[in-house]
Amino acid sequence: MILQGRLLLDPHQLPQEGWLQVDNGRITRIGEGNPSTVPEAGDDQSLICPGFIDAHIHLPQIDAIGCDSLQLLDWLEQVIYPAETRWADQPFAEAMALRAHQRMIRSGTLGYAGYLTSHLHSTVAVLKAGHAIPVRAIVGQVLMDRRAPAELLGHELARLARSKRGRSALSVNPRFAVCCSDELLSRAYRRVADDAFIQTHLAESKQECEIVAELFPDDPHYTGVYDRHGLLGERTLLAHCLHLCDDEWQLIEQRKSVVVHCPTANTFLRSGLFELDAARRHGVRLALGSDVAAGPDFAMPRVARAMIETAKARATTVQSDAFVPAPAEVWHMITRGNADALGWHDAGRLEVGAAADLLVLKAPFEVDEHLIGRLIYTWCDEYITHRVLDGELLENVKIDD
Protein backbone atom coordinates (compact mmCIF):
# COMPACT_ATOMS: atom_id res chain seq x y z
CA MET A 1 0.00 0.00 0.00
CA ILE A 2 1.20 3.50 -0.84
CA LEU A 3 0.23 6.61 1.15
CA GLN A 4 0.95 10.08 -0.18
CA GLY A 5 1.31 13.32 1.73
CA ARG A 6 3.66 15.67 3.50
CA LEU A 7 5.49 13.46 5.97
CA LEU A 8 5.71 14.70 9.56
CA LEU A 9 9.05 13.00 10.15
CA ASP A 10 9.99 15.35 13.01
CA PRO A 11 7.51 17.79 14.62
CA HIS A 12 10.32 20.31 15.11
CA GLN A 13 10.73 20.62 11.34
CA LEU A 14 8.45 21.33 8.40
CA PRO A 15 6.92 18.19 6.87
CA GLN A 16 8.39 16.93 3.59
CA GLU A 17 6.43 16.09 0.46
CA GLY A 18 6.62 12.39 -0.15
CA TRP A 19 5.08 8.97 0.25
CA LEU A 20 5.24 5.81 2.34
CA GLN A 21 4.99 2.18 1.37
CA VAL A 22 3.42 -0.25 3.84
CA ASP A 23 3.69 -4.04 3.67
CA ASN A 24 2.74 -6.65 6.28
CA GLY A 25 2.10 -4.12 9.04
CA ARG A 26 5.39 -2.20 8.62
CA ILE A 27 6.64 0.87 6.82
CA THR A 28 8.92 -0.62 4.14
CA ARG A 29 9.88 2.43 2.05
CA ILE A 30 9.83 6.20 2.40
CA GLY A 31 10.28 8.42 -0.66
CA GLU A 32 10.38 12.09 -1.58
CA GLY A 33 8.19 13.79 -4.18
CA ASN A 34 5.37 11.99 -5.97
CA PRO A 35 4.91 8.21 -5.75
CA SER A 36 5.19 6.26 -9.01
CA THR A 37 1.80 4.57 -8.51
CA VAL A 38 -1.60 5.87 -7.50
CA PRO A 39 -1.71 6.06 -3.68
CA GLU A 40 -4.31 4.11 -1.68
CA ALA A 41 -4.76 7.20 0.50
CA GLY A 42 -3.67 10.81 0.62
CA ASP A 43 -2.50 13.32 -1.97
CA ASP A 44 0.01 16.15 -2.14
CA GLN A 45 -2.18 18.26 0.18
CA SER A 46 -2.35 15.61 2.91
CA LEU A 47 -0.24 15.27 6.02
CA ILE A 48 0.97 11.89 7.23
CA CYS A 49 1.89 11.36 10.86
CA PRO A 50 2.22 8.45 13.28
CA GLY A 51 -0.96 7.44 15.13
CA PHE A 52 -1.28 8.93 18.60
CA ILE A 53 -0.46 6.97 21.73
CA ASP A 54 -2.31 7.43 25.00
CA ALA A 55 -0.26 6.37 28.03
CA HIS A 56 -3.19 6.23 30.48
CA ILE A 57 -6.86 5.46 29.87
CA HIS A 58 -9.64 3.55 31.67
CA LEU A 59 -11.77 1.59 29.18
CA PRO A 60 -14.70 0.94 31.59
CA GLN A 61 -15.04 4.68 32.18
CA ILE A 62 -15.74 5.91 28.65
CA ASP A 63 -19.41 6.63 29.41
CA ALA A 64 -18.56 8.46 32.64
CA ILE A 65 -16.99 11.51 31.01
CA GLY A 66 -18.32 14.82 32.25
CA CYS A 67 -19.86 13.75 35.57
CA ASP A 68 -18.65 16.92 37.19
CA SER A 69 -18.33 18.66 40.56
CA LEU A 70 -16.61 15.99 42.67
CA GLN A 71 -12.98 15.53 43.59
CA LEU A 72 -11.05 12.29 43.25
CA LEU A 73 -12.17 10.08 46.15
CA ASP A 74 -15.84 11.10 46.06
CA TRP A 75 -15.84 10.86 42.25
CA LEU A 76 -14.45 7.31 42.42
CA GLU A 77 -17.06 6.31 44.97
CA GLN A 78 -20.09 8.00 43.39
CA VAL A 79 -19.34 7.86 39.66
CA ILE A 80 -16.56 5.45 38.78
CA TYR A 81 -17.15 2.42 41.01
CA PRO A 82 -20.81 2.22 39.96
CA ALA A 83 -19.71 2.43 36.30
CA GLU A 84 -17.10 -0.29 36.75
CA THR A 85 -19.60 -2.51 38.57
CA ARG A 86 -21.54 -2.78 35.31
CA TRP A 87 -18.65 -4.77 33.84
CA ALA A 88 -19.80 -7.74 35.97
CA ASP A 89 -21.98 -8.45 32.94
CA GLN A 90 -19.58 -10.01 30.43
CA PRO A 91 -21.48 -9.17 27.21
CA PHE A 92 -21.76 -5.58 28.44
CA ALA A 93 -18.02 -5.48 29.13
CA GLU A 94 -17.21 -6.92 25.71
CA ALA A 95 -19.41 -4.42 23.89
CA MET A 96 -17.94 -1.53 25.83
CA ALA A 97 -14.32 -2.61 25.32
CA LEU A 98 -15.02 -2.68 21.59
CA ARG A 99 -16.62 0.76 21.77
CA ALA A 100 -13.56 2.03 23.64
CA HIS A 101 -11.32 0.87 20.80
CA GLN A 102 -13.68 2.46 18.25
CA ARG A 103 -13.72 5.68 20.19
CA MET A 104 -9.93 5.78 20.41
CA ILE A 105 -9.31 5.21 16.71
CA ARG A 106 -11.88 7.86 15.84
CA SER A 107 -9.60 10.36 17.60
CA GLY A 108 -6.45 8.87 16.09
CA THR A 109 -5.25 6.92 19.12
CA LEU A 110 -3.72 3.75 17.68
CA GLY A 111 -1.87 2.60 20.81
CA TYR A 112 -2.54 2.92 24.54
CA ALA A 113 -1.71 1.83 28.07
CA GLY A 114 -4.88 1.25 30.05
CA TYR A 115 -6.98 -0.17 32.82
CA LEU A 116 -9.91 -2.57 32.85
CA THR A 117 -11.94 -3.57 35.92
CA SER A 118 -11.11 -6.29 38.44
CA HIS A 119 -13.36 -8.82 36.67
CA LEU A 120 -11.48 -11.77 35.21
CA HIS A 121 -13.51 -11.54 32.01
CA SER A 122 -12.51 -7.90 31.50
CA THR A 123 -9.27 -9.31 30.08
CA VAL A 124 -11.24 -11.53 27.71
CA ALA A 125 -13.28 -8.48 26.70
CA VAL A 126 -10.26 -6.39 25.79
CA LEU A 127 -8.54 -9.21 23.91
CA LYS A 128 -11.69 -9.66 21.82
CA ALA A 129 -11.83 -5.93 21.14
CA GLY A 130 -8.15 -6.10 20.18
CA HIS A 131 -8.82 -8.83 17.64
CA ALA A 132 -11.65 -6.85 16.06
CA ILE A 133 -9.81 -3.49 16.14
CA PRO A 134 -6.13 -4.19 16.77
CA VAL A 135 -5.13 -1.04 18.62
CA ARG A 136 -1.76 -1.80 20.20
CA ALA A 137 -2.16 -2.01 23.97
CA ILE A 138 -0.61 -2.54 27.35
CA VAL A 139 -3.66 -3.24 29.46
CA GLY A 140 -4.53 -4.90 32.73
CA GLN A 141 -7.24 -5.77 35.22
CA VAL A 142 -7.50 -3.43 38.17
CA LEU A 143 -6.40 -4.97 41.47
CA MET A 144 -7.84 -3.78 44.79
CA ASP A 145 -8.73 -5.43 48.08
CA ARG A 146 -10.20 -2.67 50.26
CA ARG A 147 -12.05 0.67 50.36
CA ALA A 148 -14.16 -0.12 47.29
CA PRO A 149 -17.48 -1.95 46.75
CA ALA A 150 -17.14 -5.68 47.56
CA GLU A 151 -18.05 -6.69 44.01
CA LEU A 152 -15.06 -4.76 42.66
CA LEU A 153 -12.44 -6.23 44.96
CA GLY A 154 -10.21 -8.78 43.30
CA HIS A 155 -6.68 -10.00 43.05
CA GLU A 156 -6.92 -12.86 40.57
CA LEU A 157 -5.56 -12.27 37.10
CA ALA A 158 -6.82 -14.02 34.00
CA ARG A 159 -4.14 -16.27 32.54
CA LEU A 160 -4.31 -16.28 28.77
CA ALA A 161 -1.85 -17.82 26.37
CA ARG A 162 0.42 -15.37 24.59
CA SER A 163 -0.92 -16.64 21.26
CA LYS A 164 -4.37 -15.30 22.21
CA ARG A 165 -3.20 -11.82 23.06
CA GLY A 166 -2.61 -10.36 19.58
CA ARG A 167 -1.40 -6.76 19.95
CA SER A 168 -2.50 -6.54 23.62
CA ALA A 169 0.19 -7.07 26.26
CA LEU A 170 -1.20 -7.77 29.73
CA SER A 171 -0.02 -5.58 32.60
CA VAL A 172 -0.45 -5.69 36.39
CA ASN A 173 -2.50 -2.72 37.64
CA PRO A 174 -2.80 -2.31 41.42
CA ARG A 175 -5.22 0.66 41.39
CA PHE A 176 -3.52 2.82 44.02
CA ALA A 177 -2.24 2.36 47.56
CA VAL A 178 -5.55 3.56 49.04
CA CYS A 179 -7.27 0.41 47.74
CA CYS A 180 -4.35 -2.02 48.06
CA SER A 181 -3.10 -3.72 51.23
CA ASP A 182 0.54 -4.75 51.67
CA GLU A 183 -0.55 -8.29 50.94
CA LEU A 184 -2.13 -7.29 47.63
CA LEU A 185 0.89 -5.21 46.60
CA SER A 186 3.30 -8.08 47.25
CA ARG A 187 0.97 -10.43 45.43
CA ALA A 188 0.90 -7.96 42.53
CA TYR A 189 4.70 -7.96 42.43
CA ARG A 190 4.75 -11.76 42.18
CA ARG A 191 2.33 -11.61 39.24
CA VAL A 192 4.62 -9.46 37.11
CA ALA A 193 6.01 -11.58 34.30
CA ASP A 194 9.50 -10.78 32.96
CA ASP A 195 8.55 -8.24 30.34
CA ALA A 196 5.24 -7.07 31.82
CA PHE A 197 4.35 -3.51 32.71
CA ILE A 198 2.99 -2.31 36.04
CA GLN A 199 0.48 0.55 36.03
CA THR A 200 -0.75 2.45 39.05
CA HIS A 201 -1.73 5.91 40.31
CA LEU A 202 0.50 7.99 42.55
CA ALA A 203 -0.13 11.20 44.50
CA GLU A 204 -3.02 12.55 42.46
CA SER A 205 -4.93 14.29 45.25
CA LYS A 206 -3.87 15.67 48.62
CA GLN A 207 -6.63 13.77 50.41
CA GLU A 208 -5.42 10.52 48.83
CA CYS A 209 -1.86 11.26 50.01
CA GLU A 210 -3.08 11.86 53.57
CA ILE A 211 -4.93 8.53 53.62
CA VAL A 212 -1.89 6.68 52.27
CA ALA A 213 0.29 8.25 54.98
CA GLU A 214 -2.18 6.93 57.60
CA LEU A 215 -2.44 3.47 56.01
CA PHE A 216 1.33 3.03 55.62
CA PRO A 217 2.83 4.93 58.62
CA ASP A 218 6.20 3.16 58.40
CA ASP A 219 6.99 4.16 54.83
CA PRO A 220 8.93 7.40 54.28
CA HIS A 221 6.44 8.58 51.64
CA TYR A 222 3.78 7.41 49.17
CA THR A 223 6.32 6.44 46.46
CA GLY A 224 8.13 4.37 49.10
CA VAL A 225 5.07 2.14 49.52
CA TYR A 226 5.32 0.94 45.91
CA ASP A 227 9.11 0.78 46.08
CA ARG A 228 9.10 -1.44 49.19
CA HIS A 229 7.10 -3.94 47.17
CA GLY A 230 9.51 -3.85 44.22
CA LEU A 231 6.88 -2.23 42.02
CA LEU A 232 9.07 0.58 40.64
CA GLY A 233 11.08 -0.27 37.55
CA GLU A 234 11.55 0.91 33.99
CA ARG A 235 8.29 -0.76 33.00
CA THR A 236 6.25 1.02 35.68
CA LEU A 237 3.78 3.73 34.66
CA LEU A 238 2.90 6.11 37.51
CA ALA A 239 -0.10 8.28 36.71
CA HIS A 240 -0.40 11.87 37.98
CA CYS A 241 2.43 12.47 40.54
CA LEU A 242 1.14 15.92 41.56
CA HIS A 243 2.15 15.93 45.20
CA LEU A 244 5.67 14.51 45.49
CA CYS A 245 8.64 15.60 47.58
CA ASP A 246 12.18 15.74 46.19
CA ASP A 247 13.06 12.33 47.63
CA GLU A 248 10.16 10.80 45.71
CA TRP A 249 11.16 12.42 42.41
CA GLN A 250 14.69 11.19 43.00
CA LEU A 251 13.55 7.65 43.73
CA ILE A 252 11.39 7.58 40.59
CA GLU A 253 14.36 8.77 38.54
CA GLN A 254 16.64 6.13 40.10
CA ARG A 255 14.17 3.37 39.28
CA LYS A 256 13.73 4.77 35.73
CA SER A 257 9.96 4.58 36.12
CA VAL A 258 7.67 6.65 33.90
CA VAL A 259 5.52 9.48 35.24
CA VAL A 260 2.32 9.77 33.21
CA HIS A 261 1.13 13.36 33.22
CA CYS A 262 -2.67 13.64 32.75
CA PRO A 263 -3.37 17.39 32.55
CA THR A 264 -7.02 17.30 31.48
CA ALA A 265 -7.86 14.93 34.35
CA ASN A 266 -5.99 17.07 36.87
CA THR A 267 -8.07 20.09 35.85
CA PHE A 268 -11.34 18.20 35.78
CA LEU A 269 -10.93 16.81 39.32
CA ARG A 270 -9.15 19.96 40.56
CA SER A 271 -6.30 17.77 41.74
CA GLY A 272 -3.50 20.24 41.13
CA LEU A 273 -1.04 21.68 38.60
CA PHE A 274 1.65 19.22 37.53
CA GLU A 275 5.19 20.37 38.39
CA LEU A 276 6.80 19.90 35.01
CA ASP A 277 9.91 21.70 36.23
CA ALA A 278 10.40 19.21 39.05
CA ALA A 279 10.06 16.33 36.59
CA ARG A 280 12.62 17.96 34.27
CA ARG A 281 14.97 18.93 37.08
CA HIS A 282 15.08 15.35 38.29
CA GLY A 283 15.39 13.94 34.78
CA VAL A 284 12.33 11.75 35.20
CA ARG A 285 10.90 9.92 32.19
CA LEU A 286 7.59 11.47 31.19
CA ALA A 287 4.55 10.34 29.21
CA LEU A 288 1.15 11.88 28.53
CA GLY A 289 -2.26 10.33 29.17
CA SER A 290 -5.92 11.19 28.60
CA ASP A 291 -7.03 9.46 31.82
CA VAL A 292 -10.54 9.13 30.43
CA ALA A 293 -12.94 9.53 32.27
CA ALA A 294 -11.29 11.98 34.67
CA GLY A 295 -9.92 13.49 31.50
CA PRO A 296 -12.82 14.46 29.19
CA ASP A 297 -10.88 14.17 25.90
CA PHE A 298 -9.92 11.09 23.92
CA ALA A 299 -8.03 13.16 21.36
CA MET A 300 -4.39 13.26 22.36
CA PRO A 301 -3.72 16.61 20.61
CA ARG A 302 -6.19 18.10 23.12
CA VAL A 303 -4.32 16.48 26.00
CA ALA A 304 -1.09 17.84 24.53
CA ARG A 305 -2.66 21.31 24.39
CA ALA A 306 -3.71 20.93 28.04
CA MET A 307 -0.13 20.14 28.96
CA ILE A 308 0.95 23.49 27.51
CA GLU A 309 -1.97 25.26 29.19
CA THR A 310 -1.18 23.68 32.57
CA ALA A 311 2.41 24.88 32.29
CA LYS A 312 1.13 28.36 31.37
CA ALA A 313 -1.28 28.29 34.31
CA ARG A 314 1.65 27.60 36.63
CA ALA A 315 3.65 30.37 34.96
CA THR A 316 0.84 32.89 35.50
CA THR A 317 0.06 31.87 39.08
CA VAL A 318 2.41 29.99 41.39
CA GLN A 319 5.67 29.97 39.42
CA SER A 320 6.45 32.86 37.07
CA ASP A 321 9.53 31.14 35.61
CA ALA A 322 7.75 27.83 34.93
CA PHE A 323 8.93 26.02 31.81
CA VAL A 324 6.30 26.04 29.06
CA PRO A 325 6.72 23.36 26.39
CA ALA A 326 6.41 24.22 22.70
CA PRO A 327 3.76 22.58 20.48
CA ALA A 328 6.40 20.43 18.77
CA GLU A 329 7.53 19.07 22.13
CA VAL A 330 4.06 17.98 23.23
CA TRP A 331 3.32 16.57 19.76
CA HIS A 332 6.50 14.50 20.13
CA MET A 333 5.17 13.26 23.49
CA ILE A 334 1.90 11.94 22.07
CA THR A 335 3.73 10.06 19.30
CA ARG A 336 7.34 8.95 19.67
CA GLY A 337 7.74 9.99 23.31
CA ASN A 338 4.83 7.91 24.55
CA ALA A 339 5.89 5.03 22.30
CA ASP A 340 9.34 4.99 23.89
CA ALA A 341 7.83 5.25 27.39
CA LEU A 342 5.76 2.15 26.64
CA GLY A 343 8.81 0.30 25.31
CA TRP A 344 7.54 0.46 21.71
CA HIS A 345 10.71 1.63 20.01
CA ASP A 346 9.21 0.74 16.63
CA ALA A 347 6.13 2.96 17.08
CA GLY A 348 5.19 6.65 17.04
CA ARG A 349 7.60 7.42 14.19
CA LEU A 350 7.78 7.48 10.43
CA GLU A 351 10.75 5.23 9.74
CA VAL A 352 11.44 2.23 7.57
CA GLY A 353 10.81 -0.80 9.76
CA ALA A 354 8.41 1.00 12.12
CA ALA A 355 4.93 -0.36 12.80
CA ALA A 356 2.41 1.00 10.27
CA ASP A 357 -0.01 2.70 12.70
CA LEU A 358 -0.53 5.89 10.76
CA LEU A 359 -2.86 8.83 10.22
CA VAL A 360 -3.52 10.75 7.04
CA LEU A 361 -4.73 14.27 7.84
CA LYS A 362 -6.22 17.11 5.87
CA ALA A 363 -6.10 20.31 7.84
CA PRO A 364 -7.57 23.62 6.61
CA PHE A 365 -4.47 25.75 6.89
CA GLU A 366 -1.14 26.37 5.27
CA VAL A 367 1.98 24.51 6.11
CA ASP A 368 4.28 26.94 7.88
CA GLU A 369 6.32 27.01 11.06
CA HIS A 370 3.10 27.13 13.14
CA LEU A 371 1.71 23.91 11.68
CA ILE A 372 1.94 21.85 14.87
CA GLY A 373 0.57 24.66 17.03
CA ARG A 374 -2.37 25.10 14.66
CA LEU A 375 -3.05 21.36 14.71
CA ILE A 376 -2.95 21.20 18.49
CA TYR A 377 -5.01 24.32 19.19
CA THR A 378 -7.67 23.73 16.54
CA TRP A 379 -7.74 19.93 16.64
CA CYS A 380 -10.88 18.13 15.57
CA ASP A 381 -11.11 14.44 14.67
CA GLU A 382 -12.42 15.41 11.22
CA TYR A 383 -8.85 16.35 10.28
CA ILE A 384 -8.23 12.59 10.00
CA THR A 385 -9.14 11.34 6.52
CA HIS A 386 -7.61 7.86 6.84
CA ARG A 387 -6.32 5.57 9.57
CA VAL A 388 -3.85 2.77 8.95
CA LEU A 389 -3.89 0.30 11.84
CA ASP A 390 -1.40 -2.57 11.94
CA GLY A 391 -0.79 -1.98 8.23
CA GLU A 392 -4.47 -2.06 7.23
CA LEU A 393 -6.47 0.89 5.95
CA LEU A 394 -9.57 1.27 8.11
CA GLU A 395 -12.60 2.19 6.08
CA ASN A 396 -15.63 3.95 7.51
CA VAL A 397 -14.82 3.92 11.19
CA LYS A 398 -18.04 2.96 12.91
CA ILE A 399 -18.83 4.54 16.23
CA ASP A 400 -21.86 3.41 18.20
CA ASP A 401 -22.00 6.24 20.70
Ligand code: GUN
Ligand atom coordinates in the same frame (compact mmCIF):
# COMPACT_ATOMS: atom_id res chain seq x y z
N1 GUN B 1 -7.00 6.82 41.26
C1 GUN B 1 -7.41 5.57 41.49
N2 GUN B 1 -8.27 5.16 40.56
C2 GUN B 1 -8.41 6.16 39.69
C3 GUN B 1 -9.18 6.34 38.50
O1 GUN B 1 -9.92 5.46 38.04
N3 GUN B 1 -9.06 7.55 37.87
C4 GUN B 1 -8.24 8.53 38.36
N4 GUN B 1 -8.17 9.68 37.70
N5 GUN B 1 -7.54 8.40 39.47
C5 GUN B 1 -7.61 7.22 40.14
Ligand code: ZN
Ligand atom coordinates in the same frame (compact mmCIF):
# COMPACT_ATOMS: atom_id res chain seq x y z
ZN1 ZN C 1 -6.35 6.86 35.93
